[in-house]
Amino acid sequence: MHTLKDKRWFTQQVRPLLDTLYRVAYTLLGNDADAQDAAQNSVEQAYVSLPKLRDRAKFRPWLMRILKNECYIILREKKRVIPFDDLPEESSEPLDTLDLKTAFNKLSPESRLCITLYYYEGYSVSEIAAFLNEPEGTVKSRLSRARKAMRHDLMEQEVSHAE
Numbered sequence: 001m002h003t004l005k006d007k008r009w010f011t012q013q014v015r016p017l018l019d020t021l022y023r024v025a026y027t028l029l030g031n032d033a034d035a036q037d038a039a040q041n042s043v044e045q046a047y048v049s050l051p052k053l054r055d056r057a058k059f060r061p062w063l064m065r066i067l068k069n070e071c072y073i074i075l076r077e078k079k080r081v082i083p084f085d086d087l088p089e090e091s092s093e094p095l096d097t098l099d100l101k102t103a104f105n106k107l108s109p110e111s112r113l114c115i116t117l118y119y120y121e122g123y124s125v126s127e128i129a130a131f132l133n134e135p136e137g138t139v140k141s142r143l144s145r146a147r148k149a150m151r152h153d154l155m156e157q158e159v160s161h162a163e
Contacts, residue, residue, distance in 0.1 A: 014043055014046070017060065024067060025039050025067060027113055028112070028113055029075065038067060042067040060127070068113070100154070102153070110132075125139050125143075
């Protein structure tokens with residue numbers, strides 16, 4: 001049972017992270033409804049598991065790990081379902097934006113997550129490493145490989161558009 005003090009502390013910690021939770025979930029899942037579900041489920045799971053958190057200073061990476069696990073649960077369940085309404089629509093976005101999105105979407109889910117956390121959410125390499133429960137060197141390698149892969153893909157797209 002949580003005390004009123006625990007509830008207030010939890011709310012103060014979670015409220016500023018709600019947008020980040022959604023964006024990270026969307027990066028992994030690529031679907032608005034699933035991202036909202038994962039974010040909500042992770043907050044619920046964190047609240048229930050709050051007594052298990054030993055160091056409250058590590059709340060943010062702990063919550064992000066819960067979110068990552070929720071996303072992977074949804075992805076496993078989705079493998080059994082064939083989406084019908086995920087057909088590509090004609091887009092009015094500029095070609096440059098589409099090229100970047102295409103290059104980003106070709107990355108592995110782990111690389112997309114690192115790129116999103118580092119460049120969009122502003123997490124440090126050490127924070128991402130704590131979140132993923134991996135060494136900092138692994139995070140640095142993923143970021144480097146992801147940048148290189150995206151650069152290569154964008155160069156290939158540029159050559160094919162020029163032809």
